[in-house]
Amino acid sequence: MIDVVMPQMGESIVEGTLTRWLKKPGDKVERDEPLFEISTDKVDTEIPSPVAGTLAETLFEAGAVIGINTVVARINDGAAAADPAPAPAAEAPTLAPDKSVANPAVLEPTGPAPEAPPVPDPQASAPPPPAASAPTPSAAPAPAPAAEPAEAELGLLSPLVRKMARENNIDLATVKGTGAGGRITKEDLESAISAKAAPAPAPAPAAAAPAPAAAAPSAGAPPPPARAEAAKYRIEPMSTMRQKIAEHMLASQETSANVTTVHKVDMTNIAKLRDRQKDAFKAQYGYSLTFLPFVLAATAKALREFPIFNSSIDGKNIVYHNDINIGIAVALDGGLIVPVIQHADEKNVVGLQREVVDLAARARSKSLKPADIQGGTFSVTNFGSFGSVFATPMINQPNVAILGVGTVEKQPVVVNDAIAIRSMCYLANTFDHRLIDGALADQFTGRVKQLLENWSDSVL
Amino acid sequence: MLAPAVSRTCEVRDLGAMRWGAAYALQAELVGQRQRGEIGDQFLLVEHPHVVTMGRNGHASNVLASPEVLAATGIEYYETNRGGDVTYHGPGQLVGYPIVHLNEWKRDVHAYVRALEEVIIRTLADFGVTGERVAGATGVWVGEAKVCAIGVHLSRWVSSHGFALNVATDLQYFQYIVPCGLTKPVTSLRQLGVAASMDEVKSAVCRRFSEVYEYQ
Numbered sequence: 161m162i163d164v165v166m167p168q169m170g171e172s173i174v175e176g177t178l179t180r181w182l183k184k185p186g187d188k189v190e191r192d193e194p195l196f197e198i199s200t201d202k203v204d205t206e207i208p209s210p211v212a213g214t215l216a217e218t219l220f221e222a223g224a225v226i227g228i229n230t231v232v233a234r235i236n237d238g239a240a241a242a243d244p245a246p247a248p249a250a251e252a253p254t255l256a257p258d259k260s261v262a263n264p265a266v267l268e269p270t271g272p273a274p275e276a277p278p279v280p281d282p283q284a285s286a287p288p289p290p291a292a293s294a295p296t297p298s299a300a301p302a303p304a305p306a307a308e309p310a311e312a313e314l315g316l317l318s319p320l321v322r323k324m325a326r327e328n329n330i331d332l333a334t335v336k337g338t339g340a341g342g343r344i345t346k347e348d349l350e351s352a353i354s355a356k357a358a359p360a361p362a363p364a365p366a367a368a369a370p371a372p373a374a375a376a377p378s379a380g381a382p383p384p385p386a387r388a389e390a391a392k393y394r395i396e397p398m399s400t401m402r403q404k405i406a407e408h409m410l411a412s413q414e415t416s417a418n419v420t421t422v423h424k425v426d427m428t429n430i431a432k433l434r435d436r437q438k439d440a441f442k443a444q445y446g447y448s449l450t451f452l453p454f455v456l457a458a459t460a461k462a463l464r465e466f467p468i469f470n471s472s473i474d475g476k477n478i479v480y481h482n483d484i485n486i487g488i489a490v491a492l493d494g495g496l497i498v499p500v501i502q503h504a505d506e507k508n509v510v511g512l513q514r515e516v517v518d519l520a521a522r523a524r525s526k527s528l529k530p531a532d533i534q535g536g537t538f539s540v541t542n543f544g545s546f547g548s549v550f551a552t553p554m555i556n557q558p559n560v561a562i563l564g565v566g567t568v569e570k571q572p573v574v575v576n577d578a579i580a581i582r583s584m585c586y587l588a589n590t591f592d593h594r595l596i597d598g599a600l601a602d603q604f605t606g607r608v609k610q611l612l613e614n615w616s617d618s619v620l
Numbered sequence: 621m622l623a624p625a626v627s628r629t630c631e632v633r634d635l636g637a638m639r640w641g642a643a644y645a646l647q648a649e650l651v652g653q654r655q656r657g658e659i660g661d662q663f664l665l666v667e668h669p670h671v672v673t674m675g676r677n678g679h680a681s682n683v684l685a686s687p688e689v690l691a692a693t694g695i696e697y698y699e700t701n702r703g704g705d706v707t708y709h710g711p712g713q714l715v716g717y718p719i720v721h722l723n724e725w726k727r728d729v730h731a732y733v734r735a736l737e738e739v740i741i742r743t744l745a746d747f748g749v750t751g752e753r754v755a756g757a758t759g760v761w762v763g764e765a766k767v768c769a770i771g772v773h774l775s776r777w778v779s780s781h782g783f784a785l786n787v788a789t790d791l792q793y794f795q796y797i798v799p800c801g802l803t804k805p806v807t808s809l810r811q812l813g814v815a816a817s818m819d820e821v822k823s824a825v826c827r828r829f830s831e832v833y834e835y836q
Contacts, residue, residue: 170727205774492688497686497689499692
């Protein structure tokens with residue numbers, strides 16, 4: 161057994177931070193293959209293994225600050241006495257993927273890939289054949305999960321043994337203890353792991369595997385059956401961006417207490433106005449007039465009247481923003497962004513429409529400036545443009561509410577006890593219930609509705 | 621102290637403008653060649669298109685912009701194996717990647733990083749600017765503001781990554797990150813009133829680099 165110590169990285173350096181394990185207990189390592197990384201003062205250093213063998217024990221977790229010359233890990237170099245494990249056979253299969261884990265060159269694209277070996281090794285990752293290493297028949301038919309049996313059955317187990325068993329999917333009940341009083345030792349586990357990693361000898365699976373289980377995919381049984389039929393799925397690592405979006409979305413959901421209220425708005429006045437003026441508008445300004453700037457104008461006015469919707473939470477304080485800066489969600493290929501219309505309350509419908517067109521175009525051509533996406537105090541998302549009637553938008557943190565605009569469509573509605581055809585739209589307001597109560601949310605949404613339904617100003 | 625036993629030389633490669641990913645791949649290749657003794661020390665100089673990179677010790681919270689924002693503003697994003705937290709590179713910033721075998725200089729990561737700071741401090745002095753070290757905050761500072769970020773990776777005593785010196789960087793882009801996790805301002809030679817061209821700064825850096833690391 162060889163000790164690996166924290167190396168001295170310079171004359172004046174007495175300690176370093178272990179930033180990351182590149183191997184885990186039970187892994188085979190080659191001599192000079194990086195074992196772990198340490199960080200000292202903006203320098204990250206890979207520490208290679210002094211010998212070839214099996215990483216037997218790690219004595220610190222990532223993040224630990226460790227003095228120099230302290231033992232950090234132990235490597236079983238095979239010199240340790242009576243180890244019956246068929247070492248050469250066990251070594252072979254894991255070689256290739258390990259190299260790719262350790263080699264930083266695989267980082268080249270955007271992916272943070274190092275944790276996940278890009279080349280799956282069926283022998284290393286597939287569940288073990290049920291009874292490959294099981295001398296007792298008790299483990300029989302089902303591929304027994306490596307649950308940790310009760311202490312009473314197995315005697316005392318060290319945390320290391322438990323950890324190794326868990327990480328290598330070894331059923332401790334199948335391991336014969338050779339320690340004091342039949343206790344399972346680390347060496348026993350290593351033998352079991354080696355036996356598992358080695359291609360299983362022919363007789364074991366044949367004897368133990370019952371007929372139906374033999375058909376299980378990639379059970380790791382002797383010669384892996386050739387895959388004749390087409391793959392049933394494809395595994396692709398998420399891009400870094402996708403992972404980050406996932407984090408952001410969950411973080412938003414965990415931050416605020418989201419509730420959505422929906423109001424039905426009669427947009428007929430605005431639809432008629434738009435129909436009357438859209439050609440002239442296009443001729444005069446060069447871009448089309450949509451419903452969105454009307455919603456933005458009404459929202460900005462309502463935000464001035466209900467300032468809590470234009471706030472954010474800072475600890476136990478409410479920060480009321482004086483400026484009304486409305487973010488508008490713009491869909492991109494593979495993502496979305498929320499550029500901001502600054503001082504939205506100071507702009508008329510023409511100006512708002514101009515900003516919407518400009519920000520969306522620049523978002524899609526990747527030419528937004530930092531200032532274009534900062535300082536939003538409220539958000540509007542126009543999922544109606546994709547045909548959605550209504551949805552429950554996610555709050556764009558640190559805002560406390562977001563207004564979703566559904567598609568505007570003609571519907572039969574009851575007006576003065578008669579059925580009329582009106583241009584209807586649903587407004588969905590998702591608000592942070594930590595700060596805003598339902599009654600207030602409905603007053604605010606109701607105010608936006610009222611402003612839209614009673615719109616009379618000409619645009620041109 | 622290990623004194624260099626033989627005369628050491630260093631090859632300077634001016635890569636011009638190169639995407640971060642391509643420069644990273646080149647570094648990885650050169651590090652391997654250097655470890656195997658196929659080449660001598662290398663000093664790469666490069667300007668990257670807009671990119672935000674995250675070091676091994678970085679915290680996602682130090683990237684203030686969402687990935688969507690970064691994408692929409694044409695900024696690439698990478699996670700990397702260098703030391704340090706998040707940083708930004710872009711046009712107008714001189715990035716230097718020394719691939720140096722420390723066995724042939726000093727086997728001392730602190731000495732290496734302090735020397736890198738010294739290269740920048742002497743370069744700044746060439747343009748009349750006083751750069752300083754701040755204890756516990758690797759990099760080079762002018763007053764309260766950081767002008768040069770440093771982050772290094774070592775593999776078998778061969779260095780990669782290095783420094784990023786703001787010559788005429790559009791500092792607006794630093795708004796997207798908390799540089800190195802520190803909420804301190806950043807500055808550039810341009811902002812400090814130095815009108816030197818990128819080429820002038822490059823040749824000063826090369827001269828000072830060779831001096832500090834004792835190349836022939």
